[in-house]
Amino acid sequence: MARISKAACIGGGVIGGAWAARFVLAGIDTKIFDPHPEAQRLISEVMANAERAYKMLTRAPLPVKGTLNFSESLEEAVRGAEWIQESVPERLDLKRSVLAQIDIAADPKALIGSSTSGLIPTDLQRDMKHPERMFVAHPYNPVYLLPLVELVGGEKTARAVLEDAKAKLATVGMTGLIINKEIDAFVGDRLLEAFWREALWLIKDDICDTETLDNVIRYSFGLRWAQMGLFETYRIAGGEAGMRDFLSKYGPSLSWPWTKLTDVVDFDDALVEKIAVQSDAQSGQRGIRELERIRDQNLVGIMQALKAGDEGRGWGAGRLLSDYEAHLWKTAPKPQANPAKEPLKLLELRVPSAWIDYNGHMTEYRYTQCFADASDALLQMVGVDADYVKAGHSYYTVESHVRLLAEAKLGDALYVKAQLLPSDGKKIHSFMGLYRASDDTLLSTCEHLMLHVSSKESRSVPPLPAVMMKLKPLIEAHAVLPAPDAVGRSVGQRK
Template identity: 45%
Template sequence: MHNHSIKQVTVVGTGVIGNGWIARFLAQGYDVIATDPAPGAEERVLASVERAWPALEKLGLAAGASKDRLRFEPDLAKAVADADLIQENAPEREELKRRLLAEIDLNAKPDAIIASSTSGLMPSTLQADCARSERIIVAHPFNPVYLIPLVELVGGKRTAPEVLAKAEQFYQSIRMKPLVISAEIEGHVADRLMEAIWREALHLVNDGIATTEEVDAAIIYGPGLRWSLMGPFLTLHLAGGEQGMRHMLEQFGPALKLPWTKLVAPELTEELSNQVIDGCERQTAGHSIAGLEERRDHFLIELQQLLEKYWPGANLNGKL
């Protein structure tokens, strides 16, 4: 079901995230214009869509979906001129993004929505230099964008509420789970949660307590399985027995003050960097990244099918 007011989408910046958006938009039956000043960008976009397509076919393409509905336009002004929604994916550098969004804003139709895929920057910062700042939002996806449904939507101080509402409808219509975040904060919600675990993981490796492979196993075969269905709150609610979270908080409340975590980031020394890099390279020895991505994609498709089966709120047409 297309969101009728949004027919033409433009993707600005074609790195891993931009290319993921392009594949998703195409699979959902949209006409997509891609733009990126980097040499060789067009070839990389096409190759990336080719790689993602078998997974998207397995997931199910929308009526009229075709790889041929993609056009590459090197000129930014032309690329955004007729778009109803523009998805910006430039590198995470504030000055660069602000300058780019101001330029997109200048050249886009007055009622086009401009969404930034930023993982850390706040929308009030990003919209600061835009003439029509009310239509600038953050729409932050997760890799691989063509398969992972979550997209965090955040408005800045000047964002119009109806723009956020329209964006929410649009992302829902392309089989995503838009999470509208009520207040802006660096890193939004999901990345802050991941960052906390990432810091702790680096300490565990740095202090010689676990290897990268052991840390990964500790998540995969334990909390990761539960979190994929319930998230951290419901997981603990069930761990509290009949009284649920009430019992959990009474029992484990005091432990929150114990030194179980070291959430201040460790110094990224050369030694720690090498341990992490060597660990990851050992874990993937003999496998190409492309092969690992393919395996990941098949897994994510089956996992989402399983999630829909066991969690009623997870069917992709419903609310979060």
């Protein structure tokens, strides 16, 4: 799969800064050019929120962060970049000028995407000498979390360029949907425009206020759309008779005078003031960065829930997250099984807010999750990876005993160390400790037993030789270590 090694972002506002965060956290060295005097501060705040979100999003091994450098000129920023993302303000004359400058300074093979929300690419590429490699790459905010990019080519855009862009986006956890024809505002924003116009009329006519309108969305069809979209939702509404029956029943209502979609609301001072006052009352007590963090945390939770859908294969954005995690595991450097005579450090993490319970500390099953993730890291180390499991072999946990000794709190940096106890490889017997990194306090222990199985034969079998070759030296190295005091404990036994 074609990947990006160097990227450039021209414009570092809300969208440009989030593009930079997406690239950097995917391990891509990124240069950014934005003459705004506070560009570095603003982008650093976006980057901080993005890093916080990614720590909650996945336990898959993220690549080493790419570098983020601020350039003094557009020409310096695009030099050597393979993907250049333009995100300057939404003015046709400005975008044309910037894209023409990028075109001259960029590598001839570089892809050039525009984050425009509605300007068509044929108009944007008018003054370019190499318009065939320019296209619209319209993302959704926050770019570092939401995976969709609408890919729209102009009259002179090569189809192969759009296909290449789609393939490259997959390596950063995004999905590029190629739109068949260029049209003002593309697909997503045309839908949003219609929805937005009707919402403004409902506020202007005092049918409801902004908070009521938002609650209607998030407590009803917003939840449905997050996983099935519009047409699949209505297919279900048609019952066993399906979509044809639904359309025959509800299609005629579209001609009823319910909507003002064809009328544009007058944005006079009174309407602007009404919306601003209601919006301030609704959420004005929170700062923008706090709202962004709340939004990101909620999005992470939704995506993780969707990842568990369809019997673990994922649904909607959850499937995209699952696919990206599979890519991360496949491309991550394989951990080395170093047979040193000391416990193995298997996992490092930071406690996210989603792990905190009503007592204000990490809830008990998350301790177990830490040990489960550490066990997965051990298996990766000895070669029990996705390909090994796909071939019909794996280790299953058959017994564990967890002790909770001290509290972990929001934001604590934690790590897990494991000592392998004497076993034959068909069984892996380990004793793990979860520690707080700031003071090395032992928070929890887990005695853990895994059994190697053949999923095809539904029985326990010895591991394949390649796994045993890595596992045996670790078991032998740890055999000289004293047994941990708590090994063999039973529930309720004295400390």
